[in-house]
Structures are given as structure tokens and as C-alpha cells.
Amino acid sequence: MMALYVALAVGAVLFGVGLYGALSQTNLVMIMMGVELMLGAAMVNLVAFWRFLHPETYAGQMFVLVVMTVMALEMAVGFGVGTARFRAKGSVEMEEARELRG
Amino acid sequence: MSALAVLAALLAGAYLVAVLEGWSATGRLRPAGPAVSAAALLGRESVVPRRPDRVLFEAAPLLLLVSAVLAAAVLPLSPRLVVADLATGALFVNAALAYVMVALLMAGWGPDAAYAMVAGWRFLGQLLGYSMPIVMAIAAIAMRAESLRNTEVVASQAALPNALYQPVGFAVFFLAAMCLAFLPPFDLPTAPGELAGGVEAEYAGARLAVMRLGRMVLVVALSAAVTVFYLGGWLGPALPPWAWSAIKTLAVAAAMLLAGRYVPRLREAQVLAWWWKLGIPLALLNIFWVGVVLLVAE
Amino acid sequence: MSAQALFTGFFGVAAVWFGVVVFRTSSMVRSALALLFSQAAIGAMFLAMQAEFLGVLQVMMMATEMSIMAIFMVMYMMDPGGLGEMEMTHQKRASIAAGALAALAAAGVAALTDWGPAAAAPPAAEQTERLGAEMLGRSMLIFETAGVTILTAMIAATAVAIERRRRR
Numbered sequence: 001m002m003a004l005y006v007a008l009a010v011g012a013v014l015f016g017v018g019l020y021g022a023l024s025q026t027n028l029v030m031i032m033m034g035v036e037l038m039l040g041a042a043m044v045n046l047v048a049f050w051r052f053l054h055p056e057t058y059a060g061q062m063f064v065l066v067v068m069t070v071m072a073l074e075m076a077v078g079f080g081v082g083t084a085r086f087r088a089k090g091s092v093e094m095e096e097a098r099e100l101r102g
Numbered sequence: 103m104s105a106l107a108v109l110a111a112l113l114a115g116a117y118l119v120a121v122l123e124g125w126s127a128t129g130r131l132r133p134a135g136p137a138v139s140a141a142a143l144l145g146r147e148s149v150v151p152r153r154p155d156r157v158l159f160e161a162a163p164l165l166l167l168v169s170a171v172l173a174a175a176v177l178p179l180s181p182r183l184v185v186a187d188l189a190t191g192a193l194f195v196n197a198a199l200a201y202v203m204v205a206l207l208m209a210g211w212g213p214d215a216a217y218a219m220v221a222g223w224r225f226l227g228q229l230l231g232y233s234m235p236i237v238m239a240i241a242a243i244a245m246r247a248e249s250l251r252n253t254e255v256v257a258s259q260a261a262l263p264n265a266l267y268q269p270v271g272f273a274v275f276f277l278a279a280m281c282l283a284f285l286p287p288f289d290l291p292t293a294p295g296e297l298a299g300g301v302e303a304e305y306a307g308a309r310l311a312v313m314r315l316g317r318m319v320l321v322v323a324l325s326a327a328v329t330v331f332y333l334g335g336w337l338g339p340a341l342p343p344w345a346w347s348a349i350k351t352l353a354v355a356a357a358m359l360l361a362g363r364y365v366p367r368l369r370e371a372q373v374l375a376w377w378w379k380l381g382i383p384l385a386l387l388n389i390f391w392v393g394v395v396l397l398v399a400e
Numbered sequence: 401m402s403a404q405a406l407f408t409g410f411f412g413v414a415a416v417w418f419g420v421v422v423f424r425t426s427s428m429v430r431s432a433l434a435l436l437f438s439q440a441a442i443g444a445m446f447l448a449m450q451a452e453f454l455g456v457l458q459v460m461m462m463a464t465e466m467s468i469m470a471i472f473m474v475m476y477m478m479d480p481g482g483l484g485e486m487e488m489t490h491q492k493r494a495s496i497a498a499g500a501l502a503a504l505a506a507a508g509v510a511a512l513t514d515w516g517p518a519a520a521a522p523p524a525a526e527q528t529e530r531l532g533a534e535m536l537g538r539s540m541l542i543f544e545t546a547g548v549t550i551l552t553a554m555i556a557a558t559a560v561a562i563e564r565r566r567r568r
Binding site: 001002003004005006007008009010011012013014015016017018019020021023024025026027028029030032033034036037040043044047048050051052053054055056058059061062064065066068069071072073075076077079080081082083084086087091092095 | 402404408415419420422423432445450451453454457458461465468469472475476477489491494495498499502503505506507510511515516527531534538546553554557558559560563
Binding site: 155157158188189190193194196197200201203204207208211214223226229230233249250251 | 427429430433436452453456457459460463464467468470471474481523524525527528
């Protein structure tokens with residue numbers, strides 16, 4: 001039972017670190033790294049809940065697989081967009097992406 | 103106890119594969135060759151580049167060695183001779199070997215040198231080609247064994263080894279293993295003529311010895327993986343099981359080392375084109391074939 | 401404190417430490433590799449919590465994904481070696497506040513809720529088999545949707561990133 005609290009605490013701190021990164025970084029790649037950390041934290045929580053509260057329900061593990069898929073997809077599409085942006089403007093700094101700003 | 107025996111066998115295998123590599127490259131069989139060159143490397147001065155990324159530079163050879171040893175640790179020599187018979191052993195082999203990529207990336211970026219960096223990133227390009235087919239081939243053998251446990255994978259081949267049951271998968275895995283161990287003709291990371299040694303270029307002395315040892319252990323681990331997954335591991339008539347494992351592993355290693363000597367080095371673009379246009383469809387076809395045979399023949 | 405809690409805690413601390421290194425180092429390749437080892441530590445946490453298949457899968461996938469992230473960082477970022485010590489953040493105090501608030505809120509909910517009794521874990525081989533049965537049985541629609549989504553993402557990413565051929 002102690003391990004459950006440890007895992008949830010780790011998940012919480014990882015999520016905080018990821019959120020800090022996603023909000024404070026100016027470069028697209030670094031923002032994506034923050035998002036990856038947040039998704040990793042979500043996975044830690046999911047596995048902890050599966051293992052300690054519902055080990056007979058494999059929908060929990062299925063959810064973790066879906067989150068892993070989302071991580072990979074977000075990276076793929078994000079880097080595709082980053083490549084297009086880099087070709088158009090020469091950098092992927094998000095501070096410079098003000099074309100649609102009101 | 104069996105763990106120590108397996109590790110000793112791994113070291114012996116690495117030594118023999120080094121002798122085989124020397125023989126395939128020069129044509130002369132020198133049994134004391136690896137020992138002499140290891141002693142020479144350990145005795146040499148350790149030359150370090152001017153401004154390396156210290157952490158990455160030091161960690162790369164160790165990570166290469168550790169990932170190869172981890173991959174070999176789950177491969178059984180006989181039903182009782184295995185360091186850790188994990189329930190997800192077949193997938194663990196692939197997971198451990200993925201860190202070979204990380205190690206070469208570190209070795210490429212760490213020394214702050216041009217040839218090493220180019221070689222490291224070229225290996226990433228190679229990985230984009232072979233990483234999908236290698237996992238698909240493992241999925242196909244797991245389908246037949248109905249388990250990811252390596253001892254059960256071998257046991258499932260009692261009737262017919264997987265090399266005959268899934269020949270396409272065997273060819274795909276064999277070539278992907280050669281790509282992973284960056285053996286010729288896929289030796290872009292250490293291209294001897296072109297990149298002056300590539301990732302090994304900036305290492306000297308003891309670190310180079312560790313890197314070379316890691317490379318030999320990697321070749322042994324991959325040969326053992328081919329043996330366990332496709333050639334029926336320890337199964338065979340007269341000799342004790344571990345003898346069959348050893349013979350098959352060394353035969354596969356010799357085949358890998360000899361196969362590339364007659365083909366020119368493949369370029370980045372060619373490697374990717376062949377793997378993506380031919381390798382992945384063949385691997386998918388292999389999975390489909392195994393599924394059909396399993397459903398029809400049972 | 402059980403051995404499981406100790407291992408989970410150890411790998412958890414490693415994951416958090418590497419996660420912090422991601423944003424504190426100025427070398428881009430070190431940042432990508434730190435994220436790799438953070439995710440590998442998360443995979444090790446899965447192994448400590450006896451989810452063997454998920455742990456091995458996480459460790460395997462993250463090695464490849466983060467290596468690819470490393471090359472993209474080298475391609476697109478201004479100072480990949482980190483020798484220039486540039487400051488590349490904005491709204492730093494607000495971000496720290498948001499991160500700390502989120503962590504405290506999540507940890508607070510985790511600590512104050514009564515989760516009920518802990519249960520025993522099934523053996524690893526059975527887990528893989530039951531996960532497969534779940535995936536191809538009850539969660540088949542999710543699995544297929546994920547497959548189609550992956551295909552869509554592949555096509556979309558390639559279409560966005562491909563270079564337009566100029567018509568003369």
C-alpha cells in the first residue's frame with residue numbers, strides 16, 4: 001500500500017515538472033518534452049491504480065498502451081509541423097509565431 | 103551459479119567471435135589475436151579529445167557493453183542455463199538492444215568531433231530502417247510459441263525450427279541483426295575507410311577496448327538470439343544441449359561476419375529504401391503467413 | 401516499507417531527477433538523453449510495480465523515440481552543444497507556480513483519498529495473455545481506432561513535412 005502512495009507522489013511531481021517545462025520553454029521541441037513528461041506521469045498513475053486497486057481489470061493496462069500510442073503520435077505530428085515551420089521561417093521558436101495574433 | 107556459467111560462456115563466445123572476425127577480415131586464423139590486441143589497447147595511452155561532453159563520452163562504451171550483456175542474459179543456453187528467464191524475454195532482448203542506439207549516439211556526440219558525430223547520426227538512420235522489421239519478426243515467433251518466454255520459444259520448435267517454418271522472418275531477422283550489430287555491409291557507424299573509424303575514432307586505450315568488447319558481446323548476443331528464435335536453441339540429437347547452443351551460435355556469428363565481406367557498404371539512402379520498401383512489407387507478410395499456418399495446421 | 405515501495409521510490413526519484421535535468425541543462429543532446437533516462441526510469445517503475453510487459457515496452461519504445469527527438473533537437477535548435485549558455489525560457493515564475501500548484505494538488509488528492517485495501521498482483525505470463533485477450537476482445541474497437549489513428553498521423557506528418565516540388 002505504501003508503494004501506491006509513493007507512485008502517486010512521483011506521478012504528481014513528474015506532472016509538475018512537465019507542466020513547468022511546457023509553459024516556460026520557448027522552443028517547440030522543449031515544449032514537446034514537457035508534454036512527454038506529463039504523459040509519462042499519467043502513465044505512472046495509471047499503472048499504480050491498476051496494480052494496487054484493480055489488478056484483475058486489464059482495461060487499465062489497455063489505457064496505458066493508448067497513452068503510449070498518444071505519446072508517439074504527438075511526437076510524430078509535432079515534428080512534422082516543426083519541420084514545416086522550420087522550412088518556412090528558419091526557426092521553431094514559439095515566441096516568434098505571432099502571425100495569427102489578434 | 104548458472105548465471106556465472108552463462109556469463110563465462112558469453113565471454114568465451116565473444117573471444118571466439120573476435121578470432122572469427124579477424125579470420126574473416128585477414129584470412130589468417132590467429133587464436134591469440136584478441137588477447138594480444140586487448141593487452142595492447144589496455145597498455146596504450148588514453149587520448150581524450152580536447153572538449154568532449156564528458157558524461158556522454160565516458161558512458162557510451164559502458165552502455166554498449168551493458169546493453170549487450172543484458173540482451174544475452176535472457177537468452178537460454180539450455181533449459182536450466184539462463185541468467186533470468188523473464189516472462190517477456192523475447193521483447194526484453196529487443197528492449198536491451200535498443201540501448202545500443204543510445205550508446206552509439208552518445209559515442210557520436212560525446213567526443214565533439216566531426217566523423218564521430220556523422221557516424222552516430224548515420225546509425226540512427228539505419229535504426230529507422232531495421233527497428234520495425236526486427237520487432238515484427240519477434241512478434242511472429244511469439245505467435246508460434248504462444249508466449250514471450252525464451253525457453254518456451256525454443257520448446258515450440260521441437261517439431262520444426264522456425265528457420266523452416268518462417269523463412270521470410272528468418273531472413274528479415276538475420277539481416278536486421280546484422281544492421282543492429284553494424285557489421286559490414288551495414289557498418290556505417292564505424293566505416294573504416296570512409297569515416298576513419300566513425301564512432302570508434304576518438305576512443306583510445308582502455309575505452310576502445312571496452313567498446314570493442316561491447317561490440318563482440320553484441321554480435322554473440324544477436325547470434326544467440328537468432329539461434330534461440332529461429333534455429334531451435336538447444337534442440338538436437340546426440341550432443342548435450344549447451345553444446346548445440348554453442349555450435350549454432352558460433353555458426354550464425356561466422357555467417358554474419360562472412361556475409362558482408364562480399365558486398366560493398368550500403369549507403370544510408372539505400373539501407374532506408376530497402377528496409378522501408380521491401381523489409382517492412384516482408385515482415386508483415388511473414389506475420390500473416392505464420393497466422394495462416396497456425397490457424398490451418400492446428 | 402516494502403521492497404516494492406523502495407524500488408518504486410528509487411526509480412521515481414531517478415525519473416524526477418532526470419526530468420529536472422531536461423530543463424536545467426543547456427546542452428540539447430543531454431536534454432534529450434535525460435528525457436530518455438527519465439522515461440526509462442518510469443519503465444523501471446512499471447517493472448517494480450510488477451507490470452512486466454508494460455515496463456519492457458516502455459523502456460524499448462522510449463529508447464527509440466528519444467533518440468529521434470535528439471536528432472530533431474540538433475536539427476532545429478540554435479545551440480545543440482549548449483556551449484553558449486543561452487536562456488530560453490519565458491514566464492518563468494508563472495510556470496514554476498503552475499507546476500508546483502499542479503504537483504501539490506495531485507499529491508494532495510492522492511494522500512487524502514481513502515483508496516481501500518491493496519490487492520495481489522497476477523503473475524507476469526498471465527498478464528501478457530490477459531492483456532492480449534482484453535485488447536482483442538472487449539477493447540477491440542479502441543485497438544482498431546488506435547491503429548487507424550496511427551495511420552492517419554503517419555500520413556499527416558509526412559504530408560506536412562514533405563517538401564513541395566516547385567513547378568517551373
